Amino acid sequence: MEQEQYKTLEQQVTPPTPYLKNAIKAFIVGGIICTIGHAITYFYIIFFDFTEKTVGNPTVSTMIFLSMLLTGFGLYKKLGQFAGAGSAVPVTGFGNAVISAAIEHRTEGVVLGIGGNIFKLAGSVILFGVASAFFVALIKLILVSIGVAQW
């Protein structure tokens, strides 16, 4: 059998990826996670001395803490299998990527194991996040300098 023939056969037998179903599940679960995040934001603003500008950090910390607990108990993995991008894209997914790597490499020691591998999955998010933030800021700086936009 030729390679092309086999590819056709393989595609016929393999069930197609349910993109629409996955997208809907991701939308709903991602939306719920973000709603919880927003509730926490209001909680900090109402009960503590935070403003809309300063509330970001404690909210993110709380969400990551919750993600940590769920990861440690093996529940985030189950959520991820159901929700896909819905649980991977919010900050809780970033937390899960960091914490799961840390748990995984605990057996190789604190420095070389956890230290060396904690950003194994999340490292690329940090790199490309920082790099794209830099370029977006640069574009805005140019636009402000030539008087097209304002800070």
Next chain:
Amino acid sequence: MVIVFQTKPSILANGAVAGPLEKKSVFYSYFDSIVEDERWNQKTNEQGHSKMILEACEIVMKKADIKNTDVDYFLSGDLVNQMTPTNFAARDLAIPFIGLFSACATSISSIIVASLLTELGASQLSVAGASSQHNAIERQFRYPNYYGGQKPATAQWTVTAAGYALVGKHNPEYPSVVAATIGKVVDYGDTNPFHMGGAMAPAAFETITTHLKQRNQKFHDYDLIMTGDLGKIGLQILKTMFVQSGIKQDELQLLRDAGAEFYGEDQAFLAGASGAGCSAAVYYSYIIQQLKTGRFKRVLLCATGSLLSPLSFQQGESIPCTAHAIELTME
């Protein structure tokens, strides 16, 4: 190439152990031992993996009422880098040892080597088999175990299990290895590590076809032809390939897959089970017992293995696969 064993080495004892999740397996009742702790009460997954191998080998030796000093060779492999779990188990077993790597097909390649050594007269008794431990394998080939990534329907679940067999001189009371086929490495350009069944099916097709052709046999000469860990979708692909080559529907019923059946219809395991321990644990428990009871008279066991590494698929290489087969008979 097909090897015909003139002396028909026999499988004199067999043993299979599995982890806690494998209680869900349909083959559960055939396993010799189930451990409640995935790590076998060790500190690391890899140590637990090693301990599991030791336990399986000890069961085999106990059943045959022999000690490690009575065994001439230990032939085995696993899927961890440099096969440290098996190497470390071999250190404790203190039996002359050769590590073998055919990925998940090691369950069969080890028996082939053991049978060859027996045929040669170099070995009176050899312990051969393979194993896999879910957490140790997943972390190496995929993501950390607690990472919440979504796996597609074609993905398979690496089992925690080990299966070993004691290969010795021909004994009519036990199942015998009458022939074997060492498979070629087949590559149809598949690159998706979450669809191993699709990558491995052509290798199984190639090996089974070669074996039947050179042995001048048909599907109906067997009571069962069982592949290793193609999974539900991979098995379906293989069946479609056989249909296209002119095999009839009633003959296809003889074709089964250990990985596709391992966890029954449980959807949580997606396309089914995989891992060197999957085929080894099913072959060296269920299959041997069925042969001994006389339910099967002649079976063809064809374990498949995908010869990739995390590095190779990240570098964009396709997944080469192999399949090795043994023909077992019971007189």
